[in-house]
Amino acid sequence: MNAELYFRESMHMALIVHKYGGTSMGSVERIQNVARRVAKWQKAGHQIVVVPSAMSGETNRLLGLANQLHPNPDPRELDQIASTGEQVSSGLLALALQAAGTPAVSYAGWQVVIRTDSAHTKARIESIEKDKVLSDLASGKVVVITGFQGVDERGDITTLGRGGSDTSAVAIAAALGAEECLIYTDVDGVYTTDPRVCDEARRLERITFEEMLEMASLGSKVLQIRSVEFAGKYRVKTRVLSSLTDPMIPLQQEMTSGTLITFEEDEKMEAAIISGIAFARDEAKVTVLGVPDKPGIAYQILGPIAEANIDVDMIIQNQSVDGKTDFTFTVPRSEYQKAIEILKTQVQAHMGAKEIAGDPKVSKVSVVGVGMRSHVGIASKMFRTLSEEGINIQMISTSEIKISVLIDEKYMELAVRALHKAFELEQK
């Protein structure tokens, strides 16, 4: 739904889901601001469902108590405990709405019912009952639904994992057939790159789901990645926008702010070739040198790394020379020492590898864009740009809509700025 359509249909009712993060719900005053904003939408004739996170700091406080009582707490009990944060913020928001003269009711996930599987602390939503919510909306109420949680078939409370309120909001929007899901957050949208690194960074009015997935996984942590997958799967139009604006700004202005995450196929517009430059600063590179080149190398090297719960990102295996090869991969910098130690103690002798080497000060820079599918020369332009700045490329990995390179950490900002300029991202 675009701005014109909203405007034309403003006498007509649209069902909209709002989601507010913990910072937006962080104090009595902020909750009152959220209530003013929601009341404004409702008074304009829309049906509004609101999905709030817990007040900022609350989930950490609760999990902190749990961890003091058990070194490895039962996930079922963690969910009983952590889910209360959203129940409180939802009840408080309902009260704030009522105080603003807007009828409202709050529900915990189990009351809706939001049914999930039983994977405590990382449950997946299976179904959402909509009758009670639709009936409340029809009677003129704003319906506030706890984010982050549901209930399994045994009646046990489950949570969706950190950031799960984004997923709750998108899933609720999908179940209710909402016209749009508005994710209010403390940034005002998705940028071509991090404005702290490149002051020419520009807010994107639109981005496709696929690009958003690549941007999110590469460190632009605006939305929980699962919510983006969910929005893509169920085709929920989702907008990321700021909760820090004056809550009473005109609706027409608000509904075109932020960044709309769209389906490429829906869009007639000239798609930009490149949407943004993503980066991950704190990477580390690990190399196993001089490994006899036999089948199963990758498994033998990465198996023990995976068992230690270390995430591996880029992976390269060199062309074999004289029956020996080198195997290189990247891990989060915080896991570097652990990875080196595992390779030295569990892998090197066992595989007859010559040496374990590494570099804990590397960064990853990526150009992301659906347009590159149909445009050749993106990779060569990227490599030429980096070469002109004297930046050596240590590893390369590519997907259909993304090219990532690993470079020395000290060149990261330079690389981001040079690429942002080369792909003319400062221009609309």
Place this chain on the structure above:
Amino acid sequence: MNAELYFRESMHMALIVHKYGGTSMGSVERIQNVARRVAKWQKAGHQIVVVPSAMSGETNRLLGLANQLHPNPDPRELDQIASTGEQVSSGLLALALQAAGTPAVSYAGWQVVIRTDSAHTKARIESIEKDKVLSDLASGKVVVITGFQGVDERGDITTLGRGGSDTSAVAIAAALGAEECLIYTDVDGVYTTDPRVCDEARRLERITFEEMLEMASLGSKVLQIRSVEFAGKYRVKTRVLSSLTDPMIPLQQEMTSGTLITFEEDEKMEAAIISGIAFARDEAKVTVLGVPDKPGIAYQILGPIAEANIDVDMIIQNQSVDGKTDFTFTVPRSEYQKAIEILKTQVQAHMGAKEIAGDPKVSKVSVVGVGMRSHVGIASKMFRTLSEEGINIQMISTSEIKISVLIDEKYMELAVRALHKAFELEQK
């Protein structure tokens, strides 16, 4: 069940309900102490259900947030919010039990199911499903159930009002057919009177439900009065005992500590004539003087007082003289000014009363005991004792097991000590 029976049957399983107040659950260390105590009972072969209150201060914190958002908050939303305090403490206790090597599971009221009516913030329990709890107990788990709350037939969370966790515990004990309900609190039982007023005050090993009701309503606020009524109605043996003892004290010692609230009819023992001296310090007396003595005086005077939600306790109407009478009643001292004002503005002229008078510095002292039913002379002994101390009695009210007098506040401690001695309460 007395101590010997426990001991003899210690190889045999008894179902026991424990209740812990907010102070007992007030920190990680205190929750660990509760877990040690519960684990001790469970390891001795008993099936244990635990009903904890919210961590001390938590309910007030939550209601404080609600009141900041709405001057007169929706009771339904208050219950959504306030009920989370017990859900957190229950989950934390389950974790502490697991950490102590005791299998445990926590349930919110709606998960049990504890069904209540829909009177939010002061709901009454209608039924408790026991299958899930009994099945968990049979499988060797301690079952932790949130106090203070339930769910109505619409699926809305309800709370039972302040101190409702006592009622939850007694109701759960009744539903499960528990052998005893142990109310752990920060006092070590019910005393013959307040030890701060009379240092010869002695802990009662037993007290009847009826006496407990009189003691509770007279200011010995050890147990929520509704829980005592519930225990009486469903004949749940209830023991008030200290949570401040070493959690690892021997079971035989613990199970005879505190005060057991019993059914008089069950007891073979020689019942004491008087069990205790109760008092209420902060009372106030209000008198309407010179009212024409017509039918309906009491209603016309007390109606406006009741409408203002002022609790009235003792009431006296004097013998009419020359068609005029005086009408006196007591109210909590905090309501004195309000009561006087109501009488002066709404009652005096309307009724043609001569004057409104009062005394905001009076106290009530009561002797309580089931034994007085069958013993004459209790009243005269009480009055003689007070007379010998030079204490003037301003009002008298009596029930079957209680005699209360209103006296000048400054004599309250003296009266309590003199009566405690006169009725030989320091002796077992």
